[in-house]
Amino acid sequence: MFKKCFIIMVGLVMSLLSLSVVQMHVDASQPHYTISTDATYPPFDFQDKNNDYIGIDQDILKEIAKREGFTYTLKPMSFNAAAQMVTSGQADGIIAGMAITDERKEVYDISTPYYQTGVAWVVKKGSKIKSLADLKGQTVALKTGTAASEYGKSLQSKYGFKIKYFNDTDTMYNDVVVGNSVATFEDMPVIQYAIKNGMKLKIMNSNHPGNAGWYGFFVKKGDNQALLASFNKGFSAIKKDGTYNKIVKKYLGATQSTFTGSAKDNHSVLGILKANDSAFMRGLWQTLLLTILGIVLASVWGIILGIMGVSQNSVVRGISTTLIYIFRGLPLMVLAFFIYIGLPGVIGAKIPAFTAGLITLILNEGAYTGAFVRGGFEAVDKGQMEAARSLGFTYNRSMRKIIMPQGLKIMVPSFINQFIITLKDTSILSAIGILELTQTGSLIVARNSQGFRVWAIIAIIYLIIITLLTWLSNGIQKKMQ
Amino acid sequence: MSEAQTNVKVHVDKVNKSYGSNHVLRDISLDIKQNEVVVMIGPSGSGKSTFLRMLNQLETPDNGTIVVDGYDLSDKKTDINKVRENIGMVFQNFNLFNNYTVLENIMLAPVELGKMDKDKAEKKARELLETVGLAEKADVSVNSLSGGQKQRIAIARALAMEPDIMLFDEPTSALDPEMVGDVLDVMKDLADSGMTMIIVTHEMGFAKQVADRVVFFESGKIQESGEPEQVFAAPKNARLKEFLGKVMHA
Numbered sequence: 001m002f003k004k005c006f007i008i009m010v011g012l013v014m015s016l017l018s019l020s021v022v023q024m025h026v027d028a029s030q031p032h033y034t035i036s037t038d039a040t041y042p043p044f045d046f047q048d049k050n051n052d053y054i055g056i057d058q059d060i061l062k063e064i065a066k067r068e069g070f071t072y073t074l075k076p077m078s079f080n081a082a083a084q085m086v087t088s089g090q091a092d093g094i095i096a097g098m099a100i101t102d103e104r105k106e107v108y109d110i111s112t113p114y115y116q117t118g119v120a121w122v123v124k125k126g127s128k129i130k131s132l133a134d135l136k137g138q139t140v141a142l143k144t145g146t147a148a149s150e151y152g153k154s155l156q157s158k159y160g161f162k163i164k165y166f167n168d169t170d171t172m173y174n175d176v177v178v179g180n181s182v183a184t185f186e187d188m189p190v191i192q193y194a195i196k197n198g199m200k201l202k203i204m205n206s207n208h209p210g211n212a213g214w215y216g217f218f219v220k221k222g223d224n225q226a227l228l229a230s231f232n233k234g235f236s237a238i239k240k241d242g243t244y245n246k247i248v249k250k251y252l253g254a255t256q257s258t259f260t261g262s263a264k265d266n267h268s269v270l271g272i273l274k275a276n277d278s279a280f281m282r283g284l285w286q287t288l289l290l291t292i293l294g295i296v297l298a299s300v301w302g303i304i305l306g307i308m309g310v311s312q313n314s315v316v317r318g319i320s321t322t323l324i325y326i327f328r329g330l331p332l333m334v335l336a337f338f339i340y341i342g343l344p345g346v347i348g349a350k351i352p353a354f355t356a357g358l359i360t361l362i363l364n365e366g367a368y369t370g371a372f373v374r375g376g377f378e379a380v381d382k383g384q385m386e387a388a389r390s391l392g393f394t395y396n397r398s399m400r401k402i403i404m405p406q407g408l409k410i411m412v413p414s415f416i417n418q419f420i421i422t423l424k425d426t427s428i429l430s431a432i433g434i435l436e437l438t439q440t441g442s443l444i445v446a447r448n449s450q451g452f453r454v455w456a457i458i459a460i461i462y463l464i465i466i467t468l469l470t471w472l473s474n475g476i477q478k479k480m481q
Numbered sequence: 482m483s484e485a486q487t488n489v490k491v492h493v494d495k496v497n498k499s500y501g502s503n504h505v506l507r508d509i510s511l512d513i514k515q516n517e518v519v520v521m522i523g524p525s526g527s528g529k530s531t532f533l534r535m536l537n538q539l540e541t542p543d544n545g546t547i548v549v550d551g552y553d554l555s556d557k558k559t560d561i562n563k564v565r566e567n568i569g570m571v572f573q574n575f576n577l578f579n580n581y582t583v584l585e586n587i588m589l590a591p592v593e594l595g596k597m598d599k600d601k602a603e604k605k606a607r608e609l610l611e612t613v614g615l616a617e618k619a620d621v622s623v624n625s626l627s628g629g630q631k632q633r634i635a636i637a638r639a640l641a642m643e644p645d646i647m648l649f650d651e652p653t654s655a656l657d658p659e660m661v662g663d664v665l666d667v668m669k670d671l672a673d674s675g676m677t678m679i680i681v682t683h684e685m686g687f688a689k690q691v692a693d694r695v696v697f698f699e700s701g702k703i704q705e706s707g708e709p710e711q712v713f714a715a716p717k718n719a720r721l722k723e724f725l726g727k728v729m730h731a
Contacts, residue, residue, distance in 0.1 A: 387576035387635075390537055391590040391642060392566035401593065405580045 031070045036091035039076035040168045040446030043193040043251035044097035047443045051279045057095045059247040064234030077433025078167040080145035086220050088345040093219045099147035100216045111217035111231045118209020119151040120188045124176050125200040135161040141172045141181035151211045152185035170446040269453050283440030290426040294361035295419050301362050302369020309374035327367035332428045336360040340432040357429040365422045376411035416473035490515050490677050496545030505531050507701040518678045520688040523698035529681045537568045569639030573651040575631040577623040584619040587641045609637035613667050629660025649680040697721045
């Protein structure tokens, strides 16, 4: 029965894998690039009510691509990860409201500056904070890796505040709105847009932006010069014919509902569900796909590790112990970043986010599985092995016929537990930009600022899947007993 | 091989075994002939179980020679699994396979090891169940059996491979007193049928009745061996006298 199940599972995995690696067909006559961006940075980069990525950056890029005759795949994720994608070679360029700084000139080649900006410092509407000096001893929210956060940090020792870091703009704003942090630093146009769209914040230095500077389009130093040249050429063209001004006006002159849907769509759970049903479905599908593939492949890998762990050969046992030690010891997010952002720089090949996420799950969940599989085999009474050997069974036959069936039965509750953990761990993979359920939630909140409602919806969806998964697992367990 | 040698089923010569500094077997030599029933007695920790487990290589000696059925166990070319097919073993804790029914426990080895096809193995298994008096238990789970029943099934499982030699490692020590008789009866019938048997036990009455030879182990050495009448009625070794004084008294 085991053999049959195994074959069915492997078949399922293969077909799902082949689905996920089907690549978009690309016209070979046009150059094709991978461009990373910040997923939540309105008005420069954000998702509209149809879940398309729009914003000043996106419209500029689209116009330039059209005129210069290139195509691109967009990779929206957290800003910091998006920037590292370029330096590691996973992406060819980044447009993400990214300020030109001297430090960045060291590692990137940078386009003509395309937008002037400066840093605003911001407090909650109605806050008692009147000047930077009032921040002493208080907590300030900053976004990892941005020029605005560098500016904020440079003021830290002078004004004596504490810093709390965030990965996306919206969570950072909300931290100030709910009062966990008292202030934040952010690029002026971004915060202006957010306030205009109802974020209950107040700019303290409207007339004196700090560190006034420019946004640019970035490629890795020495690479993708053709892309950079196209961008510059296209940019000067859209600047000259007024397209650029139209784009900027379109976003800075607009109200929220233009891009994010009506209040009716955003102020009730049902409205949010209806307005975003396709986004939720896609996120759910990605989460399910990751979970199913993760569970099946990590279980297979874990069982292999567990079997290696009880091998008669001490080298094989050592390999199993080491692999379990390493991958159980690494935090899932570190492993994901290492595979997705670290590894491609070394091996010189791009790894798609989904594949990187899946490998992360297999290695991490597989290590946990391997540990309890080994433990389960070891928990089978030693006498069972002796009796089998005394009849003339080889070690392998004894394992297969006597020890493993009993061990696997012991392990069933651990497997169910691990399945649930795997499902929950897929949410961590939102960090490398996989558009699963959690990332979908982040994007919707970034657009409509309805944190409570959106996260409640996401939480309930997870609970429903976990309930179904537990239900299914218990059914299987009952059948096995 | 000469006529005299073929009659020897087990040949043990100067075998030693230590666990760390604990020298559990010292220069043990012993020959066991076909159809012979040898009972090994002695206090706990005297090395008799370790010795028994060496005969099918569940333990390996540090040095010395063990030849079973003409196979030198220390020879790397010897396929120990083949040798084991001809040596049945019964354990103190039964060690029935928990993931199979009673009938499957008995049929598993002959079918898996290619000795019989399924039909023949099942026929054989049912005969053996009849022999040990548990025909009605064929399809139950082994966990529903009493200790005495389990041990009789364990004997049937070992016999299914049609071995030449049977090893018994304290087969009644884990049983409730009222169960012991049933198991010993099965063993006695087996001895009467001419099976070569090597038995570690504390059942002195059984030893007296069934053994061709009694071997007394103490401190890792064979202190005395001989026919049961002589060993029990007129022991020479001082330690054997002391041991018998304790166990017979109790």
